[in-house]
Amino acid sequence: MARQLRLKLGRQEDFSRDAFVRGHSNAQATAALDAWPEWHGGCLVLVGPEGVGKSHLAHAWAQAAHAVILQRPDPDVSAADSRPVLLEDVDRGIDDEALFHLINLAAREGGGLLLTARTPPVAWSTALPDLRSRLNALPVAEIEPPCDRVLEGVLRKFFRERSIRPPNDVYAYLLRRIERSVPHAREVVKRLDEAGEGDPRPVSRVLAREILEGGDPNLDLFE
Numbered sequence: 001m002a003r004q005l006r007l008k009l010g011r012q013e014d015f016s017r018d019a020f021v022r023g024h025s026n027a028q029a030t031a032a033l034d035a036w037p038e039w040h041g042g043c044l045v046l047v048g049p050e051g052v053g054k055s056h057l058a059h060a061w062a063q064a065a066h067a068v069i070l071q072r073p074d075p076d077v078s079a080a081d082s083r084p085v086l087l088e089d090v091d092r093g094i095d096d097e098a099l100f101h102l103i104n105l106a107a108r109e110g111g112g113l114l115l116t117a118r119t120p121p122v123a124w125s126t127a128l129p130d131l132r133s134r135l136n137a138l139p140v141a142e143i144e145p146p147c148d149r150v151l152e153g154v155l156r157k158f159f160r161e162r163s164i165r166p167p168n169d170v171y172a173y174l175l176r177r178i179e180r181s182v183p184h185a186r187e188v189v190k191r192l193d194e195a196g197e198g199d200p201r202p203v204s205r206v207l208a209r210e211i212l213e214g215g216d217p218n219l220d221l222f223e
Contacts, residue, residue: 021153026145032141042106048143053180063093084112091117158189
C-alpha cells in the first residue's frame with residue numbers, strides 16, 4: 001500500500017466536547033462537568049495527570065458556560081464578578097487571596113469556578129487558614145490515565161490529523177506497548193510519520209515495531 005501524500009498544515013486545537021474521546025477513565029469527570037450549574041458552592045476541581053484531557057474538558061465547559069478564563073498566578077478577581085470562571089494549573093502557584101475571593105464569588109448568582117490541577121486541593125499549600133478550609137471542602141472530579149478506548153481514540157485522532165490510515169493491527173500493537181499517556185501517544189504518531197519521510201513505506205505493524213524497539217529510551221515504550 002503506497003504511503004499517502006500528506007500536507008502538513010497548522011491546525012487550531014479543537015476544544016469542543018464532540019472532539020473529546022470518552023471512556024471509563026474520564027467518565028466521572030465528564031459527568032461532573034455535565035452537572036453544571038449544580039456544583040456544590042458553584043465550584044469544581046478537575047484533577048488528573050498531564051495530557052489526560054483536563055484542558056480540553058475545561059475549555060469546552062468555558063465555551064458552554066460563557067466563562068471568563070483567568071490567568072495565574074495573579075488572576076484578575078474583578079473580572080469574575082457575576083460570571084463563571086476557569087482557572088487552570090492552580091497547583092502550580094497562585095495568589096492565596098485571589099483564590100480565596102474567587103471561591104467565595106463562585107457561590108453568588110451568575111458565578112461559578114472551575115479549577116484544573118494535577119493534584120487534589122487538599123495537597124495545595126496555603127498560609128491562609130480560611131482558604132485551607134475551603135480547599136479541603138472543594139468537590140473534585142478526577143480524570144485517570146487513559147483506558148484502552150480513550151488511548152485508541154486519541155491515536156486515531158493523531159493519525160487522522162496527519163492524514164494517515166494505518167491498519168487496525170497497528171492500534172492493537174501500540175496499545176499493548178506504549179505508555180498510557182496522551183503526550184506519549186502523540187509522540188509515537190509523530191515518530192511513525194517522520195519515519196516514512198523520504199521512504200514511502202506505509203505505517204504498519206512492522207514499522208511500529210522498528211520505531212518502538214529502536215526508539216528513544218525516555219519514551220519507555222517496551223512491554
